[in-house]
Amino acid sequence: MRGADGPAARRAGKAKAGAMIAETAGHQGLSIIAPPADRRLTQRLIEVWLRTARGRFPSWADMRRIDLGDDWNWVFVVDLKQSAAFPHFVYLGSRLAQLSSVYLSTATDFSLSLLDEAASSINLAVASEAPRQASNELMLADGRKVLFRSMTAPLAEDGEKISHVMGCAFGRVEGEAGPPLRVV
Known part of the structure; x- marks a missing residue:
């Protein structure tokens, strides 16, 4: 006998937690976003923004309250005050972190990664x-x-002066069907 610890109980607990999150977000005037499969990640994040x-500019705290589901895996946030020559990431989604070691082949610089490309428009x-x-x-180092x-x-902790930049990145290897770029 599974009792209260079984799969049905866990599913019921998750459903209850999801309902509580949705209710709390509704009271705070926030939207819970369930990403439709037919829309691009970049467009979904712009709509949320x-x-x-x-x-006003949303803050990083405002954006953290939004349920982006699996899209969070492809999101990054850079703190501009802490960034000098290189972006200081305060958040880096797990899938996007994997792209930091996938290098591009360019005519002048072989040290640029897909993550560098994503952060280039900060x-x-x-x-x-x-x-x-x-x-x-883009051309990968392997051709x-x-x-x-x-x-x-842009994000602003006070709603006015830009303090952070949020971004996302996504891609597919040309000619390959199937899931989006995961680990190249």
């Missing part, structure tokens, strides 16, 4: 004070092409 902004998001999207065809999309958006 826009809904959270409400006439300054554009800050300068434009708005989300920025990029779609590129394969990656169809790569990324997005960066």
Whole structure:
């Protein structure tokens, strides 16, 4: 006999927890996002950013309250105050962290990773004070092409002065069907 510790009890507990999260988010005016399969990660994150902004820059604390589900695996957040020559990541999704060791083949620099490419538009998001999207065809060091999309958006702890940038990145190896880029 499984009792209260069985799979049915765990599923019921998860459902109850999900309902509590949704109710709490509703009281705080937040949306719970269930990512539709037919929409791009970059667009989903921009929509969340826009809904959270409400006439000001959202904060990193605001964004952490949003349930992005598996999309969090592909998200990064950079603290601009702590960043000098290189971005200081305060959050790096687990799948995106794996891309930090996947290197690109460029004419001038063989040390750029897919994560570097994703973070390259941080300054554009800050300068434009708005989300920025990029779609590129990149060459990996092994010669394969990656169809790569990324997005960066400004965040502000006080709602006014940009202090962080949130971004996401996603891609597929060209010509390969199946799941998105996981570990190349």
